[in-house]
Amino acid sequence: MKAIRLRLWQDMVNYKKPTSFQLKETYPLPPYSTIIGMVHSLCGYEEYKSMKVSVQGKYFSKVNDLYTRYEFKNAMKYELARHQIQVGEYGICQGVATAELLVDVELLIHIAPEDQTLVDEIYDAFIRPREYPSLGRREDILTIEEVKLVTLTETELEQQIKSLDGYYAYIPYEMVRDERVNLTNNVTGVTYTGTRYKLTKNYELVNYGSKKVPKLFRRWNKVDVVYASVTALAEETFMIDEDNFVAFMV
Amino acid sequence: MKSDKIRLTLGDWQWNASVIGFINIVGEENVCHIEADTVEFWPEALDGFENKYFAYFINTYEKTLSWYKIVNFQDRLNTYEENNFEEFDLKALEFLNVYIKDVKRYIKSNSYKAAYELIDSEVELLSFEKQLITIKEPKNQQRFDVDKSEIVNEVKRRFLLLQQIINYCASSEGRRYIGAKNAIYNIINNAWNGVSFLNSQTKEKNIYSDYKSYFVDTATGYLQSEKGKYKYNCFVCDAPIKDMSNDLSFLNATGFDVARKSSHVWNFQNDITICPLCKLIYSCLPAGIIYTYNRGIYINQTIKLKDAVRINNKIKSRILRSQDGSMRPIYHALVSVLHEQENDSAKYELADVQVVRYENESYRFNILAKPMLQIIVNSKKELDSLIRVNFIENGRNINVYDEVIGRIFNNQNLFTLIHKMLYGKLSDASKCYFNGSHVRNVLIINQLICSRLGGMKMDNTYLVKKSREAGESLRNKYFNKDSNHKLAGICYRLLNALKTTNENMFMDVTLNCYLYVNSQVPKVITDALGRGKDFSTMGYAFVSGLIDGQDGSGNKEKKAEGE
Ligand SMILES: [Zn+2]
Numbered sequence: 001m002k003a004i005r006l007r008l009w010q011d012m013v014n015y016k017k018p019t020s021f022q023l024k025e026t027y028p029l030p031p032y033s034t035i036i037g038m039v040h041s042l043c044g045y046e047e048y049k050s051m052k053v054s055v056q057g058k059y060f061s062k063v064n065d066l067y068t069r070y071e072f073k074n075a076m077k078y079e080l081a082r083h084q085i086q087v088g089e090y091g092i093c094q095g096v097a098t099a100e101l102l103v104d105v106e107l108l109i110h111i112a113p114e115d116q117t118l119v120d121e122i123y124d125a126f127i128r129p130r131e132y133p134s135l136g137r138r139e140d141i142l143t144i145e146e147v148k149l150v151t152l153t154e155t156e157l158e159q160q161i162k163s164l165d166g167y168y169a170y171i172p173y174e175m176v177r178d179e180r181v182n183l184t185n186n187v188t189g190v191t192y193t194g195t196r197y198k199l200t201k202n203y204e205l206v207n208y209g210s211k212k213v214p215k216l217f218r219r220w221n222k223v224d225v226v227y228a229s230v231t232a233l234a235e236e237t238f239m240i241d242e243d244n245f246v247a248f249m250v
Numbered sequence: 251m252k253s254d255k256i257r258l259t260l261g262d263w264q265w266n267a268s269v270i271g272f273i274n275i276v277g278e279e280n281v282c283h284i285e286a287d288t289v290e291f292w293p294e295a296l297d298g299f300e301n302k303y304f305a306y307f308i309n310t311y312e313k314t315l316s317w318y319k320i321v322n323f324q325d326r327l328n329t330y331e332e333n334n335f336e337e338f339d340l341k342a343l344e345f346l347n348v349y350i351k352d353v354k355r356y357i358k359s360n361s362y363k364a365a366y367e368l369i370d371s372e373v374e375l376l377s378f379e380k381q382l383i384t385i386k387e388p389k390n391q392q393r394f395d396v397d398k399s400e401i402v403n404e405v406k407r408r409f410l411l412l413q414q415i416i417n418y419c420a421s422s423e424g425r426r427y428i429g430a431k432n433a434i435y436n437i438i439n440n441a442w443n444g445v446s447f448l449n450s451q452t453k454e455k456n457i458y459s460d461y462k463s464y465f466v467d468t469a470t471g472y473l474q475s476e477k478g479k480y481k482y483n484c485f486v487c488d489a490p491i492k493d494m495s496n497d498l499s500f501l502n503a504t505g506f507d508v509a510r511k512s513s514h515v516w517n518f519q520n521d522i523t524i525c526p527l528c529k530l531i532y533s534c535l536p537a538g539i540i541y542t543y544n545r546g547i548y549i550n551q552t553i554k555l556k557d558a559v560r561i562n563n564k565i566k567s568r569i570l571r572s573q574d575g576s577m578r579p580i581y582h583a584l585v586s587v588l589h590e591q592e593n594d595s596a597k598y599e600l601a602d603v604q605v606v607r608y609e610n611e612s613y614r615f616n617i618l619a620k621p622m623l624q625i626i627v628n629s630k631k632e633l634d635s636l637i638r639v640n641f642i643e644n645g646r647n648i649n650v651y652d653e654v655i656g657r658i659f660n661n662q663n664l665f666t667l668i669h670k671m672l673y674g675k676l677s678d679a680s681k682c683y684f685n686g687s688h689v690r691n692v693l694i695i696n697q698l699i700c701s702r703l704g705g706m707k708m709d710n711t712y713l714v715k716k717s718r719e720a721g722e723s724l725r726n727k728y729f730n731k732d733s734n735h736k737l738a739g740i741c742y743r744l745l746n747a748l749k750t751t752n753e754n755m756f757m758d759v760t761l762n763c764y765l766y767v768n769s770q771v772p773k774v775i776t777d778a779l780g781r782g783k784d785f786s787t788m789g790y791a792f793v794s795g796l797i798d799g800q801d802g803s804g805n806k807e808k809k810a811e812g813e
Contacts, residue, residue, distance in 0.1 A: 025613065060661060061660050061662055062616065062661070168602075177286075193601040193602045194552075194553065195550060195552050196553060227617070
């Protein structure tokens with residue numbers, strides 16, 4: 001399977017959880033939907049292209065940042081008591097909220113489109129981006145350190161492979177449950193360490209209205225992963241690229 | 251009517267804390283762990299759920315409720331009466347007056363008034379409030395002794411009133427309704443608001459019935475309904491739902507006003523809606539988070555539900571056991587759970603586990619990486635010394651222990667904290683409740699943080715110790731020359747140099763100092779030059795030695811004591 005491997009860097013970033021409107025809680029690594037969204041926007045895809053993604057990386061620290069929050073309802077008229085900003089006849093609420101920001105993020109990402117003919121196109125989109133690439137919020141600019149075309153091969157390991165120094169990964173939950181990997185920070189007497197997330201990956205648009213008056217909703221497809229530092233165990237099978245990086249494709 | 255078992259599986263932290271809250275409320279014996287991350291229960295567990303709901307909060311937080319402060323006086327009352335007021339003195343009278351003021355304030359508050367309407371009793375508590383007045387306190391104990399018999403008569407009359415108030419509150423209905431009201435405004439409203447009994451427009455006065463009809467009945471009705479034709483899906487459990495009417499906006503700092511602020515969501519359509527059962531579970535969020543003084547903590551152990559229940563219960567009992575009325579217990583409870591295990595491995599039980607804190611009405615998150623835990627475990631002694639260390643900055647009380655732990659969690663070093671402490675000590679020592687050894691301990695922890703990537707070095711304490719000694723010895727030389735008045739100015743300049751990591755400026759000042767006292771610059775200072783964080787550590791330790799003891803007198807005599 002051909003894949004695009006990315007080494008990325010971001011200095012301050014928030015990978016927002018879909019349910020956290022006020023909290024701006026960040027995930028420790030970008031969730032799949034964020035990466036898939038970035039690929040779609042860089043390639044200008046209008047419809048969903050199915051792809052598998054592996055996310056690994058680390059961040060140095062975390063800060064809480066104040067930001068200005070704008071909230072509004074489509075076409076809601078300005079009201080003095082409710083809105084702080086008037087735009088024409090419409091009103092916008094302005095307030096202050098905090099966002100968690102990860103500092104100094106390094107990422108190692110593998111992307112493998114199901115339609116393998118798209119590999120070159122996606123590769124090119126990262127080599128020559130149409131607009132400045134961002135990952136997370138619109139303003140979370142991305143520095144692309146390396147883009148490489150790689151081949152992922154399903155391999156039974158002869159030797160275990162540790163994660164890169166200090167790197168964490170999203171590991172499919174079954175892999176942890178079936179003990180095909182060893183969580184590096186594991187200690188004896190404790191079943192597993194790590195934090196489990198149900199990450200959004202992609203959605204289908206479902207029309208709950210009529211053909212004439214469509215009412216579209218996203219139906220999310222979620223995946224169950226464990227965030228942890230990981231060692232891929234010998235005698236187990238993993239997707240490996242030619243530089244001996246394990247990819248936990250989801 | 252079919253009665254299938256209901257399953258709850260772990261998800262994100264807010265859901266997990268809610269599930270644990272639910273288990274706490276119905277009791278572990280009423281759920282069945284079927285997989286590591288899943289429990290099952292029979293719908294019968296929801297019978298009388300509203301009673302279990304409030305009982306959990308009242309029982310768990312009993313001693314923190316104002317209700318308890320009222321009824322807990324009974325013991326004192328009995329003791330005084332049994333001893334015929336022999337031990338009743340001015341102090342006891344002052345205490346009684348404070349108590350009377352509190353009782354008056356509580357029993358005329360709106361939430362108490364609302365509870366009276368639900369309590370079936372002839373007694374009119376508000377009429378007591380007017381009669382209940384404080385007793386004039388004599389100037390001193392001598393005056394008190396002179397008038398004692400009169401005072402005691404007054405006190406006896408108050409006791410008659412108080413006894414009736416206590417009886418009223420301590421009755422099972424009193425506890426049920428006043429306790430529930432207390433729980434709502436002290437605990438529950440930290441997690442959610444705006445609906446059911448926390449909706450200011452609610453028509454139902456009985457909080458139990460309100461909770462039952464809003465959350466429980468809707469959930470059980472939903473469970474029994476025929477879902478074949480429902481076309482939407484719950485965002486949490488994926489079950490089919492009829493409409494999009496339930497969302498997360500009632501959870502504090504989470505949702506948003508769907509009707510008025512739809513800009514938050516894709517296409518202005520909120521597609522994150524939940525089923526009535528999940529909504530009931532979410533209403534248990536305040537029973538999953540552990541609260542103390544408007545702060546909360548939840549440990550999001552996500553792999554094994556049993557572990558999550560166990561760890562959070564451990565922290566809960568720690569926090570609720572420590573009743574010293576301070577803000578500290580949250581972090582301290584967490585850290586002491588890390589430390590309490592005899593075997594080494596359990597100290598790292600929480601490695602890579604998410605910690606959720608609720609502070610200033612918003613949530614904070616950290617994932618406890620193993621190196622952070624190592625720092626906390628390895629600096630137990632130094633950390634323990636900081637538990638009660640405070641200083642005031644811009645009128646705000648800052649607890650050094652909390653600051654240190656908070657920075658360790660965020661992987662930040664402590665230099666700015668050390669700077670603040672030393673600066674505070676220089677400018678207004680009366681607002682700094684710490685001494686030089688505390689600064690030293692913060693410096694030692696900071697060295698651990700700074701050197702953590704290079705592993706643990708043994709010279710952490712050595713560098714801090716030697717530099718502090720250098721500072722102290724220079725300080726003594728200034729005292730011997732009766733030039734100690736110059737020290738403050740010198741310290742300010744050194745701190746400024748350190749803040750901007752300006753080694754040249756720092757060296758200019760120190761060289762002048764040593765020239766002035768006619769001594770050689772100690773090796774520990776020159777060795778640290780050009781060594782980044784070590785230079786800062788040396789500098790701050792040196793300054794802390796220079797400052798230390800400046801507020802105390804008799805420094806020359808203290809010289810020999812050292813550290
Ligand atoms: Zn649901």
